[in-house]
Amino acid sequence: MPFLKLAQIFITTLHAIAGLAFPREIHVINFRSPNLYPESLTWDPVAHHFIAGSLRNPSLVSISSTAAVDTLISDPSLPAKSCFLGVTVDPFHNRILAVVYSHLPLSFNGLAAYDLQSRHRLFLTPLSDPYSTNTAAGANDVAVDPDGNAYVTNSASNFIWKVNPEGERSVFSRSSSFTTYPVDQGTPYSSCGLNGIVYVSEGYLLVVQSNTGKLFKVNAEDGTAETVLLNKDLTGADGVAVKSDGVVLVASQQKLYIIKSNSSWSEGVVYDEKALDAERFASSVAVGGEERVYVLYGHVYEGVMGNAEREEFSLVEVELEEESEEGSVWAFVLIGLAVTYFMFRRFQMRQLATNMNKKIA
Numbered sequence: 001m002p003f004l005k006l007a008q009i010f011i012t013t014l015h016a017i018a019g020l021a022f023p024r025e026i027h028v029i030n031f032r033s034p035n036l037y038p039e040s041l042t043w044d045p046v047a048h049h050f051i052a053g054s055l056r057n058p059s060l061v062s063i064s065s066t067a068a069v070d071t072l073i074s075d076p077s078l079p080a081k082s083c084f085l086g087v088t089v090d091p092f093h094n095r096i097l098a099v100v101y102s103h104l105p106l107s108f109n110g111l112a113a114y115d116l117q118s119r120h121r122l123f124l125t126p127l128s129d130p131y132s133t134n135t136a137a138g139a140n141d142v143a144v145d146p147d148g149n150a151y152v153t154n155s156a157s158n159f160i161w162k163v164n165p166e167g168e169r170s171v172f173s174r175s176s177s178f179t180t181y182p183v184d185q186g187t188p189y190s191s192c193g194l195n196g197i198v199y200v201s202e203g204y205l206l207v208v209q210s211n212t213g214k215l216f217k218v219n220a221e222d223g224t225a226e227t228v229l230l231n232k233d234l235t236g237a238d239g240v241a242v243k244s245d246g247v248v249l250v251a252s253q254q255k256l257y258i259i260k261s262n263s264s265w266s267e268g269v270v271y272d273e274k275a276l277d278a279e280r281f282a283s284s285v286a287v288g289g290e291e292r293v294y295v296l297y298g299h300v301y302e303g304v305m306g307n308a309e310r311e312e313f314s315l316v317e318v319e320l321e322e323e324s325e326e327g328s329v330w331a332f333v334l335i336g337l338a339v340t341y342f343m344f345r346r347f348q349m350r351q352l353a354t355n356m357n358k359k360i361a
Contacts, residue, residue, distance in 0.1 A: 027292065029315040031067040037303025038313060040086045040141065040239065041284040041296040044116070046094070048289055050315060052296065053084025053098055055303040060084060060098060060114075063315065065289070072096070073119060079108045086141030086152070086197075093148045093165065095122065099139050109139035111152055111163050123167030129157050130171070141239070143197040143205060145220055151205055153194040160194065160207070160218065173223030180227070181212040189236050196240035196250065196284075202264060208237035208250055215250070217265045229267035230259070239284035243291055247320075251285040251295055253278050256318055272321050280314070293318045 029050075036059075038052035050063040051072065060073040075082075078100055085099040094116045102108040113122040127139045138156025145151075148165035151172060158179055162172035183190055192210040199205055205218040206228070213233030218225045236252035243249070248268070250257040256276055261268035276282045280297035288294050297314040 026319060027065070027294075027317040029063065029065065029067050029294075030312055031063050031069050031315070032311050033061055033069050033313065034311045035303075035309055036061065036298075036313060037300065037310070038296060038298040039283050039300050039303070040084070040099075041286045041294070041315070042088045042096075043286045043288045044089045044096075045091055047116070050286060050288065050294070051087060051089065051096060052284075052298070053087045055083045055085075055298075055300065056306075058082040058084065058100070060087065060096065072116075073098075073114050075112070075114075075121060077121075078102070078112070078124070082108070084112075085139065088142050088144055088150075089116070090144045090148060090150075092146050095148075097142050097144055097150050099142050099152060100124070101139065111139070111142065111150060111161075111167075111169075113150075113167065125163050125167045125169050127152060127154075127161055127163075127169060129154060129159075131157065131159075131174075138193075140192075140195055141197050143199045145199045149220075151197055151199070151220075153197050153207060155192045155194055155210070158193040158209070160197070160205075160223070162223075173218055173225055175216075175218070175223065175225035177216060177225045177227055178209065181209075181214055183211045187211065187236070195238055198240045198242050198248070200242060200246075200265070204265070206240060206242070206248060206265060208234055208240050210237055213237055215248075215259075215268070226266070228261070228265050230270055232270050234270070238282075239286075239296075241285045241287050241293075243287050243293070245291075249285045249287070249293060251276070251282050253281055253283075256282070256285060256293075256295060258320060274318050285318075293320060 035056045037055040039055050041052050053060050058075045058078045062070045062072050079102045082100050082102040085101050087098045089096050095113050098112050100110040100112050109127040111125045138154045140153045140155040143151045150163040152161040159174040160172045163169045189210045195210045197207045204220050207216045213235045215228040216225050217228050234250050234257050237250050239251040241249045248259040256274040257270050258272040259268045259270050281300045282295040283300045284296040294315045294317050302308045
């Protein structure tokens with residue numbers, strides 16, 4: 001192979017892998033939906049788009065990677081002034097589950113299930129707190145297991161409902177662990193207890209508690225719970241998601257916490273934190289296509305106050321440290337291999353030239 005051609009191949013190879021040595025551009029999805037004020041976010045792995053609910057009206061929208069927005073569900077038959085809080089996709093049964101909340105004229109909490117193909121409502125299960133006189137039952141977030149059982153957190157009274165695939169509810173876990181830790185009444189989230197929840201494939205749930213910063217492991221069979229021992233509290237914890245490699249992501253207004261465990265979540269380590277834009281109020285995190293992590297900036301506080309209007313909201317990718325480091329490591333490995341190959345071929349060419357000269361001589 002001519003040396004000039006070899007040099008061209010070498011340069012082309014370096015160009016091809018140079019991008020790996022430097023952080024790729026962060027993906028930002030600025031989408032428009034008048035007064036949506038989304039509080040929760042989930043990823044549909046079949047349709048390959050995000051789904052978010054609205055704090056202002058009973059609608060669910062899909063959001064594509066190019067910021068195209070489509071109304072999936074609009075349900076005016078729900079109680080007056082209803083909105084959607086936590087949402088999750090049940091890919092095993094082609095459903096979306098959404099926590100329903102209404103405070104006017106009468107308080108209502110429920111779980112609605114919709115078929116993702118027909119978009120028809122499958123059931124609406126009222127969720128009440130039999131142990132509280134509080135008019136706001138406090139339903140907040142939802143997770144689903146492979147059998148189609150849904151688990152809904154109660155932020156007011158610190159327990160978890162279970163709703164089976166037919167829409168029948170029960171109180172699943174009222175563990176004493178949920179009320180063990182003191183609450184700082186001076187914080188803006190002091191009244192918000194159990195919040196984000198996610199099902200982990202090993203057969204249990206992970207649940208965060210906003211007003212204590214604790215993370216709980218809940219057995220999906222019997223509802224027994226234990227505190228996950230962490231190296232720090234998850235201050236103001238809200239949304240939670242889990243990657244396929246087991247890394248757990250917890251969003252708060254201020255930070256995204258990245259957590260690992262090698263003990264099946266008896267204990268874990270917050271090994272990284274990413275600062276978030278507090279003014280835009282991140283309330284949820286989701287793992288999208290290609291395992292990319294996105295936080296939802298839904299301007300929740302503004303939406304709850306109800307005295308403002310907004311059209312644009314954002315999903316912003318958060319690049320985890322390990323992903324950046326892995327890209328750089330592989331880039332330098334490939335560069336090293338390319339240089340080695342280049343030098344080897346150059347040596348071969350020199351040997352060939354020397355042998356040719358000897359024959360001519």
